[in-house]
Amino acid sequence: MLENNLAFAQKLDGADPLHGMRNQFHIPRHQGHDEIYLCGNSLGLQPKRTADYVDELLKDWQQMGVKGHFAAKHSWLPYHEFLTEASAQLVGALPQEVICMNSLTVNLHLLMVSFYRPSKERYKILIEDHAFPSDHYAVESQLRFHGLDPKEALVLAKPRAGEDCLRQEDLVELIKREGKQLALVLLPGVQYYTGEVLDMAAISEAGHAVGATVGFDLAHAVGNIVLNLHDWNVDFAAWCSYKYLNSGPGSVAGAFVHEKHLGQTLPRFHGWWGQNKSIRFQMGPEFDPIPTAEAWQLSNPPILSLAAVRASLDTFMAAGGMHPLRKKSLELTGYLRWLLEQELGDAIHVLTPYEPRRHGAQLSLTVKLHGQSAKQVQQKLEDQGVTCDFREPNVMRAAPAPLYNSFEDVWRFVQILKKTAQG
Structure with missing residues:
Protein backbone atom coordinates (compact mmCIF):
# COMPACT_ATOMS: atom_id res chain seq x y z
CA MET A 1 0.00 0.00 0.00
CA GLU A 35 16.75 20.95 -7.14
CA ILE A 36 13.75 18.75 -7.75
CA TYR A 37 14.53 18.29 -11.43
CA LEU A 38 11.60 16.81 -13.37
CA CYS A 39 12.58 18.05 -16.81
CA GLY A 40 14.52 15.13 -18.28
CA ASN A 41 11.91 14.97 -21.04
CA SER A 42 13.30 18.31 -22.26
CA LEU A 43 16.97 18.23 -21.25
CA GLY A 44 18.55 15.45 -19.24
CA LEU A 45 21.09 16.11 -16.51
CA GLN A 46 24.83 15.74 -17.03
CA PRO A 47 26.44 12.42 -16.11
CA LYS A 48 29.57 12.92 -14.04
CA ARG A 49 31.64 10.83 -16.45
CA THR A 50 30.87 13.24 -19.31
CA ALA A 51 33.59 15.70 -18.35
CA ASP A 52 36.21 12.93 -18.26
CA TYR A 53 35.22 11.64 -21.69
CA VAL A 54 35.29 15.10 -23.25
CA ASP A 55 38.51 16.08 -21.45
CA GLU A 56 40.21 12.97 -22.82
CA LEU A 57 39.48 14.16 -26.35
CA LEU A 58 40.58 17.71 -25.62
CA LYS A 59 43.90 16.47 -24.28
CA ASP A 60 44.42 14.15 -27.23
CA TRP A 61 43.69 17.02 -29.63
CA GLN A 62 46.05 19.25 -27.67
CA GLN A 63 48.90 16.73 -27.66
CA MET A 64 48.44 14.94 -30.99
CA GLY A 65 46.72 17.28 -33.38
CA VAL A 66 45.57 15.46 -36.51
CA LYS A 67 47.22 12.21 -35.38
CA GLY A 68 44.39 11.79 -32.89
CA HIS A 69 42.25 10.41 -35.71
CA PHE A 70 44.29 7.21 -35.45
CA ALA A 71 46.47 7.39 -32.33
CA ALA A 72 44.09 8.70 -29.63
CA LYS A 73 42.98 6.32 -26.87
CA HIS A 74 39.55 6.37 -28.49
CA SER A 75 40.54 7.10 -32.07
CA TRP A 76 38.43 9.75 -33.75
CA LEU A 77 38.14 8.05 -37.12
CA PRO A 78 35.94 5.18 -35.85
CA TYR A 79 34.60 7.06 -32.80
CA HIS A 80 30.94 6.68 -33.74
CA GLU A 81 31.44 2.92 -33.68
CA PHE A 82 32.06 3.04 -29.92
CA LEU A 83 28.38 4.03 -29.55
CA THR A 84 26.86 1.40 -31.80
CA GLU A 85 26.31 -1.55 -29.47
CA ALA A 86 24.72 0.45 -26.64
CA SER A 87 22.57 2.44 -29.06
CA ALA A 88 21.32 -0.78 -30.63
CA GLN A 89 20.45 -2.19 -27.21
CA LEU A 90 18.47 0.91 -26.24
CA VAL A 91 16.27 0.84 -29.33
CA GLY A 92 16.01 -2.93 -29.78
CA ALA A 93 17.99 -3.09 -33.00
CA LEU A 94 20.83 -4.98 -34.61
CA PRO A 95 24.14 -3.08 -34.49
CA GLN A 96 24.17 -2.63 -38.26
CA GLU A 97 20.74 -0.93 -38.10
CA VAL A 98 21.77 2.12 -36.03
CA ILE A 99 23.98 5.17 -36.44
CA CYS A 100 24.64 8.27 -34.34
CA MET A 101 24.75 11.32 -36.62
CA ASN A 102 23.39 14.81 -37.28
CA SER A 103 20.35 16.18 -35.44
CA LEU A 104 16.85 14.75 -35.25
CA THR A 105 15.12 16.77 -37.95
CA VAL A 106 18.09 16.43 -40.32
CA ASN A 107 17.88 12.67 -39.88
CA LEU A 108 14.14 12.67 -40.54
CA HIS A 109 14.70 14.57 -43.77
CA LEU A 110 17.51 12.24 -44.88
CA LEU A 111 15.39 9.20 -44.12
CA MET A 112 12.36 10.61 -45.90
CA VAL A 113 14.54 11.06 -48.99
CA SER A 114 14.83 7.28 -48.96
CA PHE A 115 11.46 6.21 -47.60
CA TYR A 116 8.96 8.79 -48.83
CA ARG A 117 8.65 8.11 -52.55
CA PRO A 118 5.25 9.45 -53.61
CA SER A 119 3.49 8.27 -56.74
CA LYS A 120 0.39 9.58 -58.46
CA GLU A 121 -1.73 7.01 -56.63
CA ARG A 122 0.14 6.76 -53.29
CA TYR A 123 1.38 10.09 -51.95
CA LYS A 124 -0.11 10.91 -48.53
CA ILE A 125 1.77 11.18 -45.23
CA LEU A 126 0.02 10.50 -41.91
CA ILE A 127 1.17 12.31 -38.76
CA GLU A 128 -0.63 13.13 -35.54
CA ASP A 129 -2.49 16.35 -34.94
CA HIS A 130 -0.43 18.55 -32.60
CA ALA A 131 2.77 16.83 -33.70
CA PHE A 132 6.00 18.34 -32.49
CA PRO A 133 6.32 21.46 -34.69
CA SER A 134 9.65 20.50 -36.26
CA ASP A 135 8.16 17.21 -37.46
CA HIS A 136 5.15 19.00 -38.91
CA TYR A 137 7.39 21.53 -40.69
CA ALA A 138 9.63 18.76 -42.04
CA VAL A 139 6.72 16.72 -43.41
CA GLU A 140 5.02 19.72 -45.01
CA SER A 141 8.29 20.76 -46.64
CA GLN A 142 8.81 17.24 -48.00
CA LEU A 143 5.33 17.31 -49.52
CA ARG A 144 5.96 20.68 -51.13
CA PHE A 145 9.38 19.53 -52.36
CA HIS A 146 7.55 16.81 -54.30
CA GLY A 147 5.08 19.34 -55.70
CA LEU A 148 2.22 18.30 -53.41
CA ASP A 149 -0.24 20.44 -51.47
CA PRO A 150 -0.22 19.62 -47.73
CA LYS A 151 -3.96 20.40 -47.61
CA GLU A 152 -4.50 17.36 -49.83
CA ALA A 153 -1.56 15.12 -48.97
CA LEU A 154 -1.22 15.53 -45.19
CA VAL A 155 -3.42 13.27 -43.04
CA LEU A 156 -3.80 14.23 -39.37
CA ALA A 157 -4.71 11.65 -36.73
CA LYS A 158 -6.81 13.39 -34.07
CA PRO A 159 -8.18 12.35 -30.68
CA ARG A 160 -11.91 11.95 -30.38
CA ALA A 161 -13.93 15.01 -29.39
CA GLY A 162 -13.45 15.74 -25.70
CA GLU A 163 -10.45 13.40 -25.38
CA ASP A 164 -6.75 14.21 -25.02
CA CYS A 165 -5.03 11.17 -26.53
CA LEU A 166 -5.18 9.05 -29.64
CA ARG A 167 -6.96 5.71 -29.57
CA GLN A 168 -5.15 2.78 -31.12
CA GLU A 169 -8.26 1.48 -32.86
CA ASP A 170 -8.84 4.91 -34.41
CA LEU A 171 -5.26 5.07 -35.70
CA VAL A 172 -5.56 1.64 -37.30
CA GLU A 173 -8.91 2.53 -38.84
CA LEU A 174 -7.50 5.78 -40.25
CA ILE A 175 -4.55 3.90 -41.78
CA LYS A 176 -6.96 1.43 -43.39
CA ARG A 177 -9.22 4.21 -44.68
CA GLU A 178 -6.35 6.11 -46.32
CA GLY A 179 -4.58 2.91 -47.31
CA LYS A 180 -4.50 3.08 -51.11
CA GLN A 181 -3.19 6.65 -51.07
CA LEU A 182 -0.96 6.37 -48.00
CA ALA A 183 2.77 6.43 -48.71
CA LEU A 184 4.17 7.07 -45.25
CA VAL A 185 3.07 6.81 -41.62
CA LEU A 186 5.32 8.99 -39.45
CA LEU A 187 4.32 9.07 -35.79
CA PRO A 188 6.02 9.55 -32.43
CA GLY A 189 6.92 6.68 -30.16
CA VAL A 190 5.84 8.90 -27.26
CA GLN A 191 3.72 11.97 -28.00
CA TYR A 192 5.60 15.01 -26.69
CA TYR A 193 2.56 16.96 -25.46
CA THR A 194 0.46 14.28 -23.77
CA GLY A 195 3.16 11.74 -22.93
CA GLU A 196 1.13 8.97 -24.58
CA VAL A 197 3.04 5.87 -25.71
CA LEU A 198 1.83 4.63 -29.09
CA ASP A 199 1.68 0.95 -30.00
CA MET A 200 4.49 0.97 -32.54
CA ALA A 201 4.26 -2.73 -33.36
CA ALA A 202 0.56 -2.48 -34.21
CA ILE A 203 1.04 0.73 -36.19
CA SER A 204 3.86 -0.83 -38.17
CA GLU A 205 1.74 -3.87 -38.94
CA ALA A 206 -1.25 -1.73 -39.98
CA GLY A 207 0.87 0.53 -42.19
CA HIS A 208 2.57 -2.34 -43.95
CA ALA A 209 -0.77 -4.10 -44.47
CA VAL A 210 -1.91 -1.22 -46.72
CA GLY A 211 1.45 -0.87 -48.49
CA ALA A 212 2.77 2.16 -46.63
CA THR A 213 6.21 2.74 -45.15
CA VAL A 214 6.31 3.28 -41.36
CA GLY A 215 8.74 5.50 -39.45
CA PHE A 216 8.89 6.92 -35.92
CA ASP A 217 10.23 9.98 -34.16
CA LEU A 218 11.62 8.58 -30.92
CA ALA A 219 12.70 11.87 -29.32
CA HIS A 220 10.58 11.20 -26.20
CA ALA A 221 10.79 7.41 -26.37
CA VAL A 222 14.48 6.50 -26.46
CA GLY A 223 15.88 6.16 -22.95
CA ASN A 224 12.31 6.33 -21.64
CA ILE A 225 10.55 3.10 -22.65
CA VAL A 226 11.64 -0.34 -23.84
CA LEU A 227 11.92 -0.39 -27.64
CA ASN A 228 12.12 -3.31 -30.09
CA LEU A 229 12.40 -1.62 -33.46
CA HIS A 230 13.82 -4.61 -35.31
CA ASP A 231 11.19 -7.06 -34.08
CA TRP A 232 8.41 -4.52 -34.64
CA ASN A 233 9.49 -4.36 -38.30
CA VAL A 234 9.73 -0.55 -38.24
CA ASP A 235 11.18 0.76 -41.51
CA PHE A 236 13.08 3.70 -40.03
CA ALA A 237 13.31 5.88 -36.95
CA ALA A 238 15.21 8.88 -35.63
CA TRP A 239 15.80 10.36 -32.19
CA CYS A 240 17.65 13.12 -30.38
CA SER A 241 19.98 12.32 -27.49
CA TYR A 242 19.64 15.29 -25.13
CA LYS A 243 16.38 14.38 -23.38
CA TYR A 244 16.29 11.07 -21.53
CA LEU A 245 19.68 10.19 -23.05
CA ASN A 246 21.39 13.03 -21.16
CA SER A 247 23.95 13.84 -23.85
CA GLY A 248 23.86 17.63 -23.62
CA PRO A 249 22.01 20.43 -25.42
CA GLY A 250 21.84 19.89 -29.17
CA SER A 251 23.96 16.75 -29.00
CA VAL A 252 24.30 14.26 -31.85
CA ALA A 253 21.12 12.38 -32.74
CA GLY A 254 20.53 8.80 -33.84
CA ALA A 255 18.87 6.91 -36.66
CA PHE A 256 17.60 3.40 -37.35
CA VAL A 257 17.09 1.65 -40.69
CA HIS A 258 15.67 -1.86 -40.64
CA GLU A 259 17.97 -4.62 -41.82
CA LYS A 260 15.64 -5.50 -44.69
CA HIS A 261 16.49 -2.17 -46.36
CA LEU A 262 20.26 -2.36 -45.89
CA GLY A 263 22.31 -3.05 -48.98
CA GLN A 264 19.39 -2.18 -51.24
CA THR A 265 19.57 0.47 -53.94
CA LEU A 266 17.59 3.27 -52.31
CA PRO A 267 17.35 6.97 -53.12
CA ARG A 268 19.71 8.63 -50.68
CA PHE A 269 21.76 11.78 -50.28
CA HIS A 270 25.43 10.79 -50.23
CA GLY A 271 28.44 12.07 -48.37
CA TRP A 272 31.94 10.74 -47.88
CA TRP A 273 31.34 9.31 -44.40
CA GLY A 274 28.81 6.92 -45.91
CA GLN A 275 31.45 5.63 -48.34
CA ASN A 276 32.88 2.11 -48.10
CA LYS A 277 35.52 2.43 -45.37
CA SER A 278 38.11 0.39 -47.25
CA ILE A 279 38.20 2.90 -50.12
CA ARG A 280 37.04 6.12 -48.42
CA PHE A 281 40.50 7.68 -48.41
CA GLN A 282 41.22 6.78 -52.01
CA MET A 283 39.09 9.88 -52.68
CA GLY A 284 37.54 8.46 -55.82
CA PRO A 285 34.42 9.88 -57.46
CA GLU A 286 32.35 6.67 -57.34
CA PHE A 287 30.17 6.15 -54.27
CA ASP A 288 30.08 2.65 -52.77
CA PRO A 289 27.78 2.79 -49.71
CA ILE A 290 28.59 1.03 -46.45
CA PRO A 291 26.11 -1.88 -46.21
CA THR A 292 24.75 -0.67 -42.84
CA ALA A 293 22.87 2.35 -41.51
CA GLU A 294 26.24 4.12 -41.69
CA ALA A 295 25.54 4.65 -45.40
CA TRP A 296 23.24 7.53 -44.43
CA GLN A 297 26.15 9.46 -42.90
CA LEU A 298 27.32 12.53 -44.76
CA SER A 299 30.25 14.14 -42.96
CA ASN A 300 32.66 13.06 -40.26
CA PRO A 301 30.84 13.59 -36.93
CA PRO A 302 31.53 16.13 -34.14
CA ILE A 303 33.70 14.00 -31.88
CA LEU A 304 33.35 16.17 -28.76
CA SER A 305 29.60 15.74 -28.91
CA LEU A 306 29.91 12.00 -29.54
CA ALA A 307 31.99 11.77 -26.36
CA ALA A 308 29.04 13.11 -24.38
CA VAL A 309 26.75 10.57 -26.05
CA ARG A 310 29.18 7.78 -25.18
CA ALA A 311 29.28 8.91 -21.55
CA SER A 312 25.50 8.79 -21.36
CA LEU A 313 25.23 5.40 -23.05
CA ASP A 314 27.83 3.98 -20.66
CA THR A 315 25.74 5.33 -17.77
CA PHE A 316 22.66 3.53 -19.13
CA MET A 317 24.64 0.32 -19.42
CA ALA A 318 25.87 0.73 -15.82
CA ALA A 319 22.21 0.85 -14.77
CA GLY A 320 21.50 -2.42 -16.55
Missing part, protein backbone atom coordinates in the same frame (compact mmCIF):
# COMPACT_ATOMS: atom_id res chain seq x y z
CA LEU A 2 1.23 3.47 -0.86
CA GLU A 3 1.59 6.09 1.85
CA ASN A 4 1.61 9.85 1.59
CA ASN A 5 4.53 10.84 3.80
CA LEU A 6 8.22 11.59 3.54
CA ALA A 7 9.30 8.54 5.53
CA PHE A 8 7.52 6.22 3.08
CA ALA A 9 9.11 7.94 0.07
CA GLN A 10 12.52 7.58 1.69
CA LYS A 11 11.74 3.92 2.41
CA LEU A 12 11.04 3.37 -1.29
CA ASP A 13 14.36 5.01 -2.13
CA GLY A 14 16.15 2.78 0.35
CA ALA A 15 14.75 -0.30 -1.36
CA ASP A 16 15.46 0.97 -4.89
CA PRO A 17 18.38 -0.94 -6.49
CA LEU A 18 18.93 1.99 -8.88
CA HIS A 19 18.97 4.72 -6.24
CA GLY A 20 22.78 4.92 -6.33
CA MET A 21 22.68 5.96 -10.01
CA ARG A 22 21.68 9.43 -8.83
CA ASN A 23 25.23 9.88 -7.56
CA GLN A 24 26.50 9.53 -11.15
CA PHE A 25 24.82 12.82 -12.15
CA HIS A 26 25.31 16.49 -11.44
CA ILE A 27 22.09 17.72 -9.81
CA PRO A 28 21.47 21.50 -10.12
CA ARG A 29 21.35 23.36 -6.83
CA HIS A 30 18.82 25.85 -5.46
CA GLN A 31 19.58 27.81 -2.30
CA GLY A 32 22.08 25.23 -1.11
CA HIS A 33 19.95 22.15 -1.85
CA ASP A 34 19.46 19.80 -4.77
CA GLY A 321 19.77 -1.00 -19.61
CA MET A 322 16.14 -0.12 -20.15
CA HIS A 323 14.30 -2.98 -18.45
CA PRO A 324 15.21 -2.12 -14.81
CA LEU A 325 14.90 1.59 -15.62
CA ARG A 326 11.42 1.10 -17.08
CA LYS A 327 10.35 -0.84 -13.97
CA LYS A 328 11.45 2.01 -11.70
CA SER A 329 9.95 4.61 -14.04
CA LEU A 330 6.50 3.03 -13.77
CA GLU A 331 6.83 2.97 -9.99
CA LEU A 332 7.85 6.66 -9.90
CA THR A 333 5.06 7.85 -12.18
CA GLY A 334 2.55 5.62 -10.41
CA TYR A 335 3.49 7.18 -7.07
CA LEU A 336 3.38 10.67 -8.59
CA ARG A 337 -0.09 10.16 -10.06
CA TRP A 338 -1.39 8.71 -6.77
CA LEU A 339 0.01 11.63 -4.77
CA LEU A 340 -1.54 14.15 -7.17
CA GLU A 341 -4.93 12.48 -6.71
CA GLN A 342 -4.51 12.43 -2.94
CA GLU A 343 -3.37 16.02 -2.51
CA LEU A 344 -4.90 17.98 -5.38
CA GLY A 345 -7.85 15.97 -6.69
CA ASP A 346 -9.80 17.76 -9.40
CA ALA A 347 -7.46 20.77 -9.35
CA ILE A 348 -5.09 18.74 -11.56
CA HIS A 349 -6.10 16.86 -14.68
CA VAL A 350 -3.60 14.32 -16.02
CA LEU A 351 -3.71 14.14 -19.83
CA THR A 352 -1.33 11.19 -19.95
CA PRO A 353 -3.05 7.78 -20.16
CA TYR A 354 -3.33 5.78 -16.96
CA GLU A 355 -2.45 2.32 -18.32
CA PRO A 356 1.27 1.57 -17.79
CA ARG A 357 1.78 0.40 -21.38
CA ARG A 358 0.45 3.75 -22.62
CA HIS A 359 2.73 6.13 -20.72
CA GLY A 360 6.40 6.75 -20.09
CA ALA A 361 8.11 8.87 -17.45
CA GLN A 362 6.21 12.05 -18.31
CA LEU A 363 2.88 13.12 -16.86
CA SER A 364 1.23 16.06 -18.61
CA LEU A 365 -0.92 18.13 -16.30
CA THR A 366 -3.54 20.79 -16.84
CA VAL A 367 -3.89 23.03 -13.83
CA LYS A 368 -6.99 24.61 -12.27
CA LEU A 369 -5.62 26.36 -9.20
CA HIS A 370 -7.60 29.43 -8.12
CA GLY A 371 -7.37 31.05 -11.53
CA GLN A 372 -3.64 30.37 -11.94
CA SER A 373 -2.50 29.13 -15.32
CA ALA A 374 -0.09 26.24 -15.74
CA LYS A 375 2.55 28.75 -16.84
CA GLN A 376 2.13 30.79 -13.66
CA VAL A 377 2.29 27.66 -11.52
CA GLN A 378 5.39 26.41 -13.33
CA GLN A 379 7.16 29.72 -12.70
CA LYS A 380 6.26 29.66 -9.00
CA LEU A 381 7.56 26.12 -8.74
CA GLU A 382 10.82 27.14 -10.36
CA ASP A 383 11.20 29.92 -7.79
CA GLN A 384 11.00 27.19 -5.12
CA GLY A 385 13.64 24.92 -6.65
CA VAL A 386 11.42 22.72 -8.81
CA THR A 387 12.18 22.38 -12.52
CA CYS A 388 9.50 21.07 -14.86
CA ASP A 389 8.29 22.69 -18.08
CA PHE A 390 5.29 24.35 -19.69
CA ARG A 391 3.71 23.90 -23.09
CA GLU A 392 1.03 26.11 -24.60
CA PRO A 393 -1.78 26.57 -24.04
CA ASN A 394 -2.07 25.24 -20.47
CA VAL A 395 0.00 22.10 -19.87
CA MET A 396 2.77 21.52 -17.36
CA ARG A 397 4.95 18.46 -17.94
CA ALA A 398 6.63 16.64 -15.05
CA ALA A 399 8.95 13.74 -15.86
CA PRO A 400 10.72 11.86 -13.05
CA ALA A 401 13.67 10.21 -14.82
CA PRO A 402 14.57 6.89 -13.17
CA LEU A 403 18.32 7.34 -13.64
CA TYR A 404 18.50 10.27 -11.21
CA ASN A 405 15.09 11.09 -9.74
CA SER A 406 13.97 9.67 -6.41
CA PHE A 407 10.67 8.90 -4.74
CA GLU A 408 11.52 11.70 -2.32
CA ASP A 409 11.74 14.08 -5.30
CA VAL A 410 8.23 13.04 -6.33
CA TRP A 411 6.80 13.43 -2.82
CA ARG A 412 8.39 16.84 -2.27
CA PHE A 413 7.22 18.03 -5.70
CA VAL A 414 3.60 17.29 -4.88
CA GLN A 415 3.87 18.98 -1.47
CA ILE A 416 5.31 22.13 -3.06
CA LEU A 417 2.66 22.03 -5.80
CA LYS A 418 -0.08 21.74 -3.18
CA LYS A 419 1.36 24.69 -1.25
CA THR A 420 1.51 26.71 -4.48
CA ALA A 421 -2.10 25.80 -5.24
CA GLN A 422 -3.19 27.14 -1.87
CA GLY A 423 -1.54 30.47 -2.66
